[in-house]
Amino acid sequence: MSSFPILSLATFLPLIGAAFILILRGAPDIVARNARWIALWTSLITCVLSLFLWAGFDPATPEFQFVEHADWLPAFSIAYHMGIDGISLFFVLLSTFLTVLCVGASWVSITVRVKEYMVAFLVLETLMVGMFCALDLILFYMFFEGVLIPMFLIIGIWGGPRRVYASFKFFLYTLLGSVLMLLAILAIYVQTGTTDLPTAMAYDFPVGLQKWLFLAFFASFAVKVPMWPVHTWLPDAHVEAPTAGSVILAGVLLKMGGYGFVRFSLPMFPVATEYFTPLIFTLSIVAIIYTSLVALAQEDMKKLIAYSSVAHMGIVTLGIFTVTEEGLQGAVLQMLSHGIVSSALFLVVGVVYDRLHTRDIARYGGLADNMPKYAFVFMAFMLASVGLPGTSGFVGEFLVLLGTFQVNTWAAFLATTGTILSAAYMLYLYRRVVFGKITREDVRRMLDLSPREIAIFAPLIVLVLWMGIYPASFLKPMQASVANLIERVESAQKAAHLETVPRVAVR
Amino acid sequence: MPLTPFPSLFPALPELFLICAAMALLMVGAFRGEGSARLVSWLAVLALVVTIGLVVVVGPARQVGLNGLFITDGFAFFMKVLVLIGSALSIVMSMGYNEREGIARFEFPVLILLATLGMLMMISAHDLISLYIGLELQSLALYVCAAFKRDSVASTEAGLKYFVLGALSSGMLLYGCSLIYGFSGTTSFDQLAQSFAAGQASTGIIVGIVFVSVGLAFKCSAVPFHMWTPDVYQGAPTPVTAFFSIAPKVAAVALFIRFLVEPFGGLAGEWRQIIQFIAIASMLLGAFAAINQRNIKRLMAYSSIGHVGYALIGLAAGTEDGITGVLIYMAIYIFMNVGTFAVILSMRRNGKMVEGIDELAGLGKTQPAMALALGIFMFSMAGIPPLAGFFSKLYVFMAAINAGLVPLAIIGVVSSVVGAFYYLRIVKLMYFDEPTGVFDRPIGREIQAVLIVAATVVMLFFIVPAPLVSGAGAAAASLFPG
Numbered sequence: 001m002s003s004f005p006i007l008s009l010a011t012f013l014p015l016i017g018a019a020f021i022l023i024l025r026g027a028p029d030i031v032a033r034n035a036r037w038i039a040l041w042t043s044l045i046t047c048v049l050s051l052f053l054w055a056g057f058d059p060a061t062p063e064f065q066f067v068e069h070a071d072w073l074p075a076f077s078i079a080y081h082m083g084i085d086g087i088s089l090f091f092v093l094l095s096t097f098l099t100v101l102c103v104g105a106s107w108v109s110i111t112v113r114v115k116e117y118m119v120a121f122l123v124l125e126t127l128m129v130g131m132f133c134a135l136d137l138i139l140f141y142m143f144f145e146g147v148l149i150p151m152f153l154i155i156g157i158w159g160g161p162r163r164v165y166a167s168f169k170f171f172l173y174t175l176l177g178s179v180l181m182l183l184a185i186l187a188i189y190v191q192t193g194t195t196d197l198p199t200a201m202a203y204d205f206p207v208g209l210q211k212w213l214f215l216a217f218f219a220s221f222a223v224k225v226p227m228w229p230v231h232t233w234l235p236d237a238h239v240e241a242p243t244a245g246s247v248i249l250a251g252v253l254l255k256m257g258g259y260g261f262v263r264f265s266l267p268m269f270p271v272a273t274e275y276f277t278p279l280i281f282t283l284s285i286v287a288i289i290y291t292s293l294v295a296l297a298q299e300d301m302k303k304l305i306a307y308s309s310v311a312h313m314g315i316v317t318l319g320i321f322t323v324t325e326e327g328l329q330g331a332v333l334q335m336l337s338h339g340i341v342s343s344a345l346f347l348v349v350g351v352v353y354d355r356l357h358t359r360d361i362a363r364y365g366g367l368a369d370n371m372p373k374y375a376f377v378f379m380a381f382m383l384a385s386v387g388l389p390g391t392s393g394f395v396g397e398f399l400v401l402l403g404t405f406q407v408n409t410w411a412a413f414l415a416t417t418g419t420i421l422s423a424a425y426m427l428y429l430y431r432r433v434v435f436g437k438i439t440r441e442d443v444r445r446m447l448d449l450s451p452r453e454i455a456i457f458a459p460l461i462v463l464v465l466w467m468g469i470y471p472a473s474f475l476k477p478m479q480a481s482v483a484n485l486i487e488r489v490e491s492a493q494k495a496a497h498l499e500t501v502p503r504v505a506v507r
Numbered sequence: 508m509p510l511t512p513f514p515s516l517f518p519a520l521p522e523l524f525l526i527c528a529a530m531a532l533l534m535v536g537a538f539r540g541e542g543s544a545r546l547v548s549w550l551a552v553l554a555l556v557v558t559i560g561l562v563v564v565v566g567p568a569r570q571v572g573l574n575g576l577f578i579t580d581g582f583a584f585f586m587k588v589l590v591l592i593g594s595a596l597s598i599v600m601s602m603g604y605n606e607r608e609g610i611a612r613f614e615f616p617v618l619i620l621l622a623t624l625g626m627l628m629m630i631s632a633h634d635l636i637s638l639y640i641g642l643e644l645q646s647l648a649l650y651v652c653a654a655f656k657r658d659s660v661a662s663t664e665a666g667l668k669y670f671v672l673g674a675l676s677s678g679m680l681l682y683g684c685s686l687i688y689g690f691s692g693t694t695s696f697d698q699l700a701q702s703f704a705a706g707q708a709s710t711g712i713i714v715g716i717v718f719v720s721v722g723l724a725f726k727c728s729a730v731p732f733h734m735w736t737p738d739v740y741q742g743a744p745t746p747v748t749a750f751f752s753i754a755p756k757v758a759a760v761a762l763f764i765r766f767l768v769e770p771f772g773g774l775a776g777e778w779r780q781i782i783q784f785i786a787i788a789s790m791l792l793g794a795f796a797a798i799n800q801r802n803i804k805r806l807m808a809y810s811s812i813g814h815v816g817y818a819l820i821g822l823a824a825g826t827e828d829g830i831t832g833v834l835i836y837m838a839i840y841i842f843m844n845v846g847t848f849a850v851i852l853s854m855r856r857n858g859k860m861v862e863g864i865d866e867l868a869g870l871g872k873t874q875p876a877m878a879l880a881l882g883i884f885m886f887s888m889a890g891i892p893p894l895a896g897f898f899s900k901l902y903v904f905m906a907a908i909n910a911g912l913v914p915l916a917i918i919g920v921v922s923s924v925v926g927a928f929y930y931l932r933i934v935k936l937m938y939f940d941e942p943t944g945v946f947d948r949p950i951g952r953e954i955q956a957v958l959i960v961a962a963t964v965v966m967l968f969f970i971v972p973a974p975l976v977s978g979a980g981a982a983a984a985s986l987f988p989g
Binding site: 370 | 943
């Protein structure tokens with residue numbers, strides 16, 4: 001463990017870049033160009049820095065690593081406490097990686113207020129990375145909630161025609177969920193006298209309180225994931241957000257909910273987790289099947305992918321609440337995979353949107369003829385989203401279903417139908433956009449991928465295949481942490497069972 | 508019969524200085540004539556700064572002076588500094604406006620000094636008599652301030668309305684005081700505290716407390732005694748509105764705390780439900796009634812009603828950390844409000860002040876720096892971390908949960924989400940909409956300075972929150988001896 005504050009550096013480095021962009025002065029086009037380059041370099045350096053985390057990470061221990069601790073509010077024993085374990089490591093990497101892509105993807109499509117746009121993305125990066133590293137509940141909450149400000153502005157300023165509605169809905173929906181979590185955090189503070197996460201994770205809350213706290217955290221994370229029926233903000237936000245905004249939304253912000261469940265709900269409220277598992281299974285199954293069917297009927301490409309996100313995140317929540325090694329590892333991997341694949345799909349949509357300024361599926365068709373490279377890229381991510389073996393999507397889904405099967409056969413069965421439906425809507429989308437005859441002149445005139453776009457997609461394809469073919473490099477670092485988490489949950493559940501009258505297992 | 512010794516004046520040193528300064532400035536103004544407004548204003552600011560120094564000299568130790576009428580302690584120390592900062596910033600902001608609107612008279616800063624003096628008296632009140640004297644001194648000065656723009660019907664109306672309703676509330680307060688005196692035989696806070704330490708009180712005392720609470724709720728514009736607020740805020744000249752929303756509010760909340768916690772701390776079980784009701788009603792009304800406002804001063808009126816509701820959550824908890832929460836809340840509230848009013852004061856188009864919210868459309872393009880500042884204040888008022896407004900809410904909610912007031916906290920956070928809607932609407936106007944026109948420039952150096960200071964404090968508070976938090980903690984601890 002080094003004393004070098006690498007986590008703080010990775011977290012706050014983007015802010016330094018943002019500060020540089022803020023002080024840019026001069027002619028608008030020069031400012032815009034400089035802002036783009038500063039943002040790109042800042043996010044690249046941050047990304048490289050976070051790779052050092054991966055390199056220096058010790059997969060053998062479930063302890064938090066790269067820990068930093070400093071007094072912040074000693075009167076209330078709230079501290080600046082940062083650290084990562086095998087679960088959060090990859091979310092940090094995902095955030096820094098996707099930010100680079102977002103800056104790249106906005107290079108030409110954002111032409112107004114470029115300076116503010118880049119600042120918003122860098123601030124967003126700080127908040128995301130900080131959130132995944134925070135080991136203090138209040139600190140976590142600050143990052144978690146702070147994300148709303150830049151995202152609200154990104155959707156509202158650079159979004160589509162209904163951007164005001166979408167941004168307000170996004171903001172108020174998620175705010176309502178999070179403030180309840182804030183109360184739960186305060187209740188935890190009152191109960192334990194600290195907001196330190198490792199302490200709270202080892203604390204056994206009274207069962208009655210656990211259920212309330214669980215529900216409060218659930219309100220926040222379920223909105224963020226989003227779970228059915230509180231998912232309705234997501235399609236609106238996705239459709240109206242600029243491409244890079246959608247990428248961050250799908251790639252990282254949705255993961256905040258899943259990460260929250262794994263990091264907070266499971267270890268802090270193990271008994272309540274058990275109690276509410278049937279509810280979560282039901283909601284997840286409904287999400288998987290219902291939103292897949294909804295996705296089939298969409299005419300807007302972004303909306304279709306948005307609904308598919310809800311379905312995929314349903315698989316994630318299912319996996320998390322199996323509390324089995326396979327289920328949890330699968331869920332985390334599925335989140336990473338979805339973070340990359342759905343981001344890539346939004347970028348794919350962005351490519352044609354930049355050219356034709358419509359996301360209407362019916363406006364396209366026959367792109368395989370004049371955009372063969374594009375068709376190939378689209379296909380790769382489409383198949384990964386479906387979960388074709390050899391791609392990242394397969395490993396995650398398979399592990400989750402394996403874990404679910406051990407716990408609840410019916411849930412596993414129903415979830416599997418969801419994966420069939422996902423193949424249906426994705427293939428249907430692909431057929432309508434890429435195959436067939438070109439009927440419109442403007443579609444025929446569209447150019448194939450530019451080198452910049454290829455540079456954005458290439459690392460994504462590599463990652464998708466890497467996670468699909470050799471998932472061990474991602475699963476290994478998280479193994480110890482996941483095993484530790486499961487042990488904590490199960491021992492707490494056992495202790496609770498011994499205290500009360502033994503219940504008949506309903507599963 | 509020994510002679511009563513001459514009372515120790517040392518604890519009241521800041522007040523004595525301030526009253527001398529106000530008189531002296533009145534002389535300066537009277538002898539130098541109409542053109543002296545700016546000079547008197549700056550001298551008044553100087554006087555306030557010196558008063559802050561004197562408050563520091565007197566220190567946070569508990570001292571009772573003037574034969575038990577007057578007290579200084581950590582709580583008074585903290586609140587006085589807040590009030591003085593608020594008043595000084597208000598005078599600084601008012602100068603440019605008054606000159607442009609042709610109401611630059613030297614009486615204005617003197618009136619503010621007198622009102623501030625009343626507030627300091629309120630904060631240090633240790634007896635029902637001194638409580639009332641401080642309150643009236645403050646109120647009378649404020650009535651005049653509200654009607655300061657004599658040629659404007661709206662301003663005159665605001666002053667009159669404030670006066671009539673204020674007199675009514677003062678009457679109720681006085682009636683409550685008389686009931687308390689009648690049923691306990693004393694007006695001294697110390698003796699009242701001793702009588703009711705056991706938590707037993709007759710109905711007459713309870714009724715007295717209720718009446719005084721009504722009067723105080725009126726002064727800090729808590730629901731259901733808030734009706735004057737939107738009209739007065741809208742009608743009064745904008746610098747006066749800014750002043751109203753800052754210093755008197757802090758002083759009234761301080762008096763509210765002192766009155767309930769010090770003499771009647773033993774009866775917390777009795778008054779806590781009143782405060783809970785007031786807090787809930789204020790938060791909800793502040794959140795819902797503001798949604799449809801089109802005038803930004805009116806909107807700020809409802810916003811301030813809501814903020815008082817949140818602050819009162821801490822008082823409803825009635826515990827030491829509850830009071831700490833209130834103090835932190837008021838301190839941060841001052842900066843958010845000062846900053847917001849600095850922006851409102853610079854909303855001037857073609858030489859005329861505009862007050863419609865829609866006038867802010869596109870400010871992000873036309874005046875990015877000002878828009879950024881106002882955006883920070885709005886997000887902060889909505890309570891979004893990491894801005895300062897989040898911390899203020901954090902502490903009062905923490906205290907509420909600690910005191911077992913979970914339903915109150917839940918209503919609080921839900922209404923904060925509703926409130927977020929109208930704060931966001933201002934952000935939306937500034938950043939999402941196209942500009943309809945530009946505001947006059949320059950906005951004035953004083954306003955600019957105030958804006959920068961307030962925005963910096965609100966934005967960067969999260970880096971070093973500890974000093975304010977521990978200061979407020981020490982101040983609250985002085986109310987709970989032992």
